[in-house]
Amino acid sequence: xxxxxxxxxxxxxxxxxxxxxxxxxxxxxxxxxxxxxxxxxxxxxxxxxxxxxxxxxxxxxxxxxxxxxxxxxxxxxxxxxxxxxxxxxxxxxxxxxxxxxxxxxxxxxxxxxxxxxxxxxxxxxxxxxxxxxxxxxxxxxxxxxxxxxxxxxxxxxxxxxxxxxxxxxxxxxxxxxxxxxxxxxxxxxxxxxxxxxxxxxxxxxxxxxxxxxxxxxxxxxxxxxxxxxxxxxxxxxxxxxxxxxxxxxxxxxxxxxxxxxxxxxxxxxxxxxxxxxxxxxxxxxxxxxxxxxxxxxxxxxxxxxxxxxxxxxxxxxxxxxxxxxxxxxxxxxxxxxxxxxxxxxxxxxxxxxxxxxxxxxxxxxxxxxxxxxxxxxxxxxxxxxxxxxxxxxxxxxxxxxxx
Amino acid sequence: xxxxxxxxxxxxxxxxxxxxxxxxxxxxxxxxxxxxxxxxxxxxxxxxxxxxxxxxxxxxxxxxxxxxxxxxxxxxxxxxxxxxxxxxxxxxxxxxxxxxxxxxxxxxxxxxxxxxxxxxxxxxxxxxxxxxxxxxxxxxxxxxxxxxxxxxxxxxxxxxxxxxxxxxxxxxxxxxxxxxxxxxxxxxxxxxxxxxxxxxxxxxxxxxxxxxxxxxxxxxxxxxxxxxxxxxxxxxxxxxxxxxxxxxxxxxxxxxxxxxxxxxxxx
Numbered sequence: 104x105x106x107x108x109x110x111x112x113x114x115x116x117x118x119x120x121x122x123x124x125x126x127x128x129x130x131x132x133x134x135x136x137x138x139x140x141x142x143x144x145x146x147x148x149x150x151x152x153x154x155x156x157x158x159x160x161x162x163x164x165x166x167x168x169x170x171x172x173x174x175x176x177x178x179x180x181x182x183x184x185x186x187x188x189x190x191x192x193x194x195x196x197x198x199x200x201x202x203x204x205x206x207x208x209x210x211x212x213x214x215x216x217x218x219x220x221x222x223x224x225x226x227x228x229x230x231x232x233x234x235x236x237x238x239x240x241x242x243x244x245x246x247x248x249x250x251x252x253x254x255x256x257x258x259x260x261x262x263x264x265x266x267x268x269x270x271x272x273x274x275x276x277x278x279x280x281x282x283x284x285x286x287x288x289x290x291x292x293x294x295x296x297x298x299x300x301x302x303x304x305x306x307x308x309x310x311x312x313x314x315x316x317x318x319x320x321x322x323x324x325x326x327x328x329x330x331x332x333x334x335x336x337x338x339x340x341x342x343x344x345x346x347x348x349x350x351x352x353x354x355x356x357x358x359x360x361x362x363x364x365x366x367x368x369x370x371x372x373x374x375x376x377x378x379x380x381x382x383x384x385x386x387x388x389x390x391x392x393x394x395x396x397x398x399x400x401x402x403x404x405x406x407x408x409x410x411x412x413x414x415x416x417x418x419x420x421x422x423x424x425x426x427x428x429x430x431x432x433x434x435x436x437x438x439x440x441x442x443x444x445x446x447x448x449x450x451x452x453x454x455x456x457x458x459x460x461x462x463x464x465x466x467x468x469x470x471x472x473x474x475x476x477x478x479x480x481x482x483x484x485x486x487x488x489x490x491x492x493x494x495x496x497x498x499x500x501x502x503x504x505x506x
Numbered sequence: 507x508x509x510x511x512x513x514x515x516x517x518x519x520x521x522x523x524x525x526x527x528x529x530x531x532x533x534x535x536x537x538x539x540x541x542x543x544x545x546x547x548x549x550x551x552x553x554x555x556x557x558x559x560x561x562x563x564x565x566x567x568x569x570x571x572x573x574x575x576x577x578x579x580x581x582x583x584x585x586x587x588x589x590x591x592x593x594x595x596x597x598x599x600x601x602x603x604x605x606x607x608x609x610x611x612x613x614x615x616x617x618x619x620x621x622x623x624x625x626x627x628x629x630x631x632x633x634x635x636x637x638x639x640x641x642x643x644x645x646x647x648x649x650x651x652x653x654x655x656x657x658x659x660x661x662x663x664x665x666x667x668x669x670x671x672x673x674x675x676x677x678x679x680x681x682x683x684x685x686x687x688x689x690x691x692x693x694x695x696x697x698x699x700x701x702x703x704x705x706x707x708x709x710x711x712x713x714x715x716x717x718x719x720x721x722x723x724x725x726x727x728x729x730x731x732x733x734x735x736x737x738x739x740x741x742x743x744x745x746x747x748x749x750x751x752x753x754x755x756x757x758x759x760x761x762x763x764x765x766x767x768x769x770x771x772x773x
Contacts, residue, residue, distance in 0.1 A: 155644075155645045156644070157641055157644060157645065181647060184646075184647040185647065188645070188646075189642070191638050191641070191642060193637065193638060195637060195638035195639050195641065195642035196642075197634075197639055197642075198633075198637070198639070199630075208646065208648075209646045209648075212646065212648045212653070213646060213647055213648060215549075
């Protein structure tokens, strides 16, 4: 195991008689997105505030690369703070300053760069976050989603190594929520920062996180990967994530990944007991990143939503379609052998190819490049292997474009 | 045991109020000292200080001129009818000028600015606090006291004496308007008496008062806004409204208390 970038050692924190953190130990690793989940009021934001130094522990230590934050010398702490950015739940934009001034603020005050450099850097960041022609607007004059992006731009303008997100999607509609998740994940890949997210958005947040921590009653009761949390035996963790399992993905209106897996296991059970065949089709949207970059995260999510509605129209009622990853949909074809799966896959690719997925397509020049792979399931096959097979076998793949 | 316990509770109860006040006073003093320190720290925040002089000073000129004029006029009226009983209406100019320069000028200017700018400062900083803008500054490693408070302290210390001077001059002309123009005192006598009687100490005393009031007003108003989240009796918007009220009330009362203390030292 590598050395953690940030480490909490027996951190305790109380407000009056209310103990929020009870000897919390946790580790954050470099280059990963770590998500802290837990019920409301359990102190998730309090944890984040300890990292940035807005709060200090009553006892215990917070370490950065093995050095306790409180024992750092002034200069050292200043260097550390330069590497960290914080995105507030309520954005915390300076409401008497324009969007441009807000984003430029850390550069002007902290980095003391020449004016021209600041202007270029701020413009670049605003453009990357699809904030066009709002430089002179005040935060109260722009929409909620835009405010979130301005807050994100302000946090990313200093090229931080660590970004802390305090409930970045609270109060956003499903499309904006997914756009923000997509944005965080995209920028994390592009800029390589270490992300720490406090979130309630289960299981959406699992798609973009590498590590999950669950805080309950002042203690970390789970630490592990998103795959591990689904098999966790701790009743509190199970209870917490079970609530979400029956939900449909509010973006695509499809079943969630866990439900897709459940369906797979049910079908596998039928196959093993009664020999009823089934197959899976995997639809991968190859250029979702490129589309996001060119027409914006929001627009990409809208098109994705329309696409999934379109796919569902072409399926039988007994087939199930679930969201597997940010850009992957899995269809489980009940009672279908590979030949039938091939027919369905061919039909789907012909019917979907070139089709108008939205009545009013606002971006006609951009098309999704979709690859569809199918595979018949045999007894004892593992889902992960099947997905990898469906993705890799060239002769079973159809590539087409949907506009 | 029961009696001792009661006695202990009583003494603790009696002492907790004053100790809380003393602690609060200490915190306020440290808050001011920190704010003052950062005025002189590099890089200087000239633009922000000038912005504050504009907000506290330039924008208050009209209201100060208006109040100064009417204060002088009423002093002229009252003074004339009192002095005429003793046949000494010739010293009206001295009465008006000294009252304004020593007392009413600094005090009324300070009270007017509390109403106009002090309440605005408390509300502005309070809203910054409850919307986490102050926390945001901290996360960016920008010292909020330096960024928000110091320019206001500098702006107030520069603006208060200047506004007081305007108040005094306008007030003296107000007294002239009622005393000479309306009631017929010789204008020459009015102004020459002022020239003879007003000493440099009177003017410095007035300015010292203005500077001290500036410190009191700006510290109280900023402090109330800055620590709005620590108020026990109100949160959010209610907290800000209470902080603004406290800022105005405490500032006005303290102006009068400090005025008495300073006068007793200066006389």
